[in-house]
Every structure is written in C-alpha cells, then in structure tokens.
Amino acid sequence: xxxxxxxxxxxxxxxxxxxxxxxxxxxxxxxxxxxxxxxxxxxxxxxxxxxxxxxxxxxxxxxxxxxxxxxxxxxxxxxxxxxxxxxxxxxxxxxxxxxxxxxxxxxxxxxxxxxxxxxxxxxxxxxxxxxxxxxxxxxxxxxxxxxxxxxxxxxxxxxxxxxxxxxxxxxxxxxxxxxxxxxxxxxxxxxxxxxxxxxxxxxxxxxxxxxxxxxxxxxxxxxxxxxxxxxxxxxxxxxxxxxxxxxxxxxxxxxxxxxxxxxxxxxxxxxxxxxxxxxxxxxxxxxxxxxxxxxxxxxxxxxxxxxxxxxxxxxxxxxxxxxxxxxxxxxxxxxxxxxxxxxxxxxxx
Numbered sequence: 234x235x236x237x238x239x240x241x242x243x244x245x246x247x248x249x250x251x252x253x254x255x256x257x258x259x260x261x262x263x264x265x266x267x268x269x270x271x272x273x274x275x276x277x278x279x280x281x282x283x284x285x286x287x288x289x290x291x292x293x294x295x296x297x298x299x300x301x302x303x304x305x306x307x308x309x310x311x312x313x314x315x316x317x318x319x320x321x322x323x324x325x326x327x328x329x330x331x332x333x334x335x336x337x338x339x340x341x342x343x344x345x346x347x348x349x350x351x352x353x354x355x356x357x358x359x360x361x362x363x364x365x366x367x368x369x370x371x372x373x374x375x376x377x378x379x380x381x382x383x384x385x386x387x388x389x390x391x392x393x394x395x396x397x398x399x400x401x402x403x404x405x406x407x408x409x410x411x412x413x414x415x416x417x418x419x420x421x422x423x424x425x426x427x428x429x430x431x432x433x434x435x436x437x438x439x440x441x442x443x444x445x446x447x448x449x450x451x452x453x454x455x456x457x458x459x460x461x462x463x464x465x466x467x468x469x470x471x472x473x474x475x476x477x478x479x480x481x482x483x484x485x486x487x488x489x490x491x492x493x494x495x496x497x498x499x500x501x502x503x504x505x506x507x508x509x510x511x512x513x514x515x516x517x518x519x520x521x522x523x524x525x526x527x528x529x530x531x532x533x534x535x536x537x538x539x540x541x542x543x544x545x546x547x548x549x550x551x552x553x554x555x556x557x558x559x560x561x562x563x564x565x566x567x568x569x570x571x572x573x574x575x576x577x578x579x580x581x582x
Contacts, residue, residue: 311380495574
C-alpha cells in the first residue's frame with residue numbers, strides 16, 4: 234500500500250520549531266512536490282516520513298499504517314538524496330542489490346530484481362561498472378534504481394537533481410516523469426526549491442515557508458490563480474503591484490485597471506499579480522507606461538525592467554530585433570483576464 238499522511242506533525246530542534254503542525258495527504262500514486270526556500274521545513278517533512286527524525290507531536294502514516302515509531306528499514310520506502318550516497322567500492326549491480334540484501338530478500342530473487350530496476354532506469358549496460366566510472370546523471374539513475382529495486386510503495390526524493398548541470402537536469406526530469414508513468418501505484422514525495430522541477434513533475438505542489446504549509450494545489454492552479462503573495466512569488470515569476478480596489482477593477486499609481494478576476498470592497502488595498510510573460514509591449518488594455526531600467530537578453534526572450542512610477546515591472550517578451558535603450562519610455566499592457574487580485578479581503582466572486 235502507498236500514500237502518505239502527515240497528521241499535525243511538528244518537529245523541533247533545541248527548542249526551535251522546524252516543522253509546525255503539518256497536515257498533508259499524498260494520495261496513492263500521486264507525485265507531491267514540497268516546494269520552498271531553504272529552512273522552510275520541506276526536507277524535515279521528508280525525513281519524518283523516512284524515519285530519520287522523530288516528530289515532537291503528530292503522526293506519520295504510510296498506506297494508512299501509523300509508522301511514527303517505526304525505524305526507517307521497516308517503513309517500506311525508497312529514498313534518493315542529493316549526493317546519491319552510492320558505495321564507491323561496489324559495482325553498480327551490488328549498489329542496487331544493497332537494499333534487497335538488507336531486507337533479506339531471497340537470493341534467487343535478487344538478481345532478477347536488480348536487472349529489472351537497472352532496465353527501468355536505462356542502466357542495464359553499466360551493471361559491472363563502479364560509481365567513479367559513471368557521469369553524475371548515470372550515478373543518479375543508479376541511486377533511483379537502488380530505491381526502486383525494493384519495490385517501495387513510497388519513493389522519497391530529496392533535491393535529487395540539484396548536483397546536475399542544466400542539460401542533465403532536463404533529461405532526468407523527463408526520465409522521472411517516464412518512471413512515474415510506469416509505476417502508477419508508487420506515491421512520490423519530491424523535495425525541491427526549483428519551481429521548474431515542481432511544475433514539471435508534480436500532480437500537486439505543497440508550498441512551504443517558515444516551517445509551515447502555506448498553500449497546496451495543482452501546479453496550474455497555483456500558477457494561474459495563486460492565493461497568496463508568497464505562492465505567487467515562489468511558484469513562477471510574478472509582478473506584485475500595490476493597488477486600490479475599485480468597481481470592476483483597481484487603481485495602480487492612479488491608473489484605472491480593468492480586471493476579470495478577484496473582487497473586494499472598493500477603496501480597500503490589495504496586491505495585483507501579473508506574470509511577466511503575460512505583459513505585451515505597446516498600447517493595449519491596462520496600459521502601464523514607464524522608463525526602461527534594465528534589459529536582459531535570455532536567448533529566445535528579452536526581459537525588460539520598466540520603472541512605472543517607482544515600481545519596477547518586469548516583462549518577458551519574445552526576442553526583440555531592436556531593444557530599447559536605458560531610459561527610453563515604453564508602454565506595457567495586459568489583458569483583464571491575465572491578472573489576479575490577492576489580499577485578505579479578496580474573493581473569487
């Protein structure tokens with residue numbers, strides 16, 4: 234059985250709370266990403282599932298079974314960490330077999346399950362090599378194969394791609410997505426601070442900050458309709474602009490803006506969230522005029538930073554043939570449907 238449930242889980246070190254009353258359920262077969270900055274509590278949550286830390290309060294359940302007091306080797310989990318933790322003196326096949334031997338699996342089964350795990354991760358041809366003879370991406374595949382060989386109901390991934398370069402990371406993301414399709418019954422808890430990894434892999438994202446769960450939802454939901462400023466800024470890039478709510482929209486620096494989403498009491502203050510790639514250059518609805526403060530070329534795109542009445546607004550545009558100079562006056566615009574109002578008094582109605 235798979236599935237993970239945090240039931241009011243708190244963890245403290247030396248009187249400092251590092252995980253505060255976490256309530257969260259990872260459904261069987263689901264990929265849940267724990268996303269947040271360093272020190273947010275995401276790795277502590279994963280370690281509580283693994284059994285490496287004991288909660289000060291609450292329970293951890295795996296497959297409906299309370300495992301809070303069980304040692305790690307009795308929880309039926311597979312785990313992959315940042316630095317892979319492969320045994321350098323063992324060949325690949327021996328590394329993958331290690332967990333099976335620790336579980337005292339029948340010798341007659343071990344070779345077949347090692348071969349199966351290596352085949353699944355594309356490492357069958359490297360079974361006789363030592364870790365030092367492999368690239369970083371190949372070592373990561375071996376670590377994943379070792380975790381899968383025990384056929385876990387739950388797979389824990391702790392920043393598994395952080396040590397890889399950008400090209401390898403992209404390839405491994407695709408491999409992890411493929412593995413998930415081939416293992417539909419395995420629940421995966423994926424810890425990362427990289428929003429691209431979370432958006433690419435996860436069925437749902439749990440956003441963590443300052444030891445607490447701040448938000449949880451499907452990637453598109455959190456990206457397109459964030460509920461808090463923290464979620465808006467951490468799940469993707471965002472312009473967060475202070476506005477005064479008005480009938481049918483808002484006022485930003487005295488400019489009237491028409492909005493389709495979010496309502497609040499007219500005259501109250503709120504925050505307007507607009508994603509940089511949803512801003513266009515030139516006149517249009519909801520125009521924002523200002524002066525170029527910075528231009529960044531990013532290959533296929535240009536990012537413009539525009540000073541609009543003391544507020545720096547960023548826009549991601551398809552590569553411009555002629556880039557504006559610093560100090561040039563430009564106008565940005567966005568559609569009413571492409572902005573979201575955030576704030577304590579804001580509703581979707």
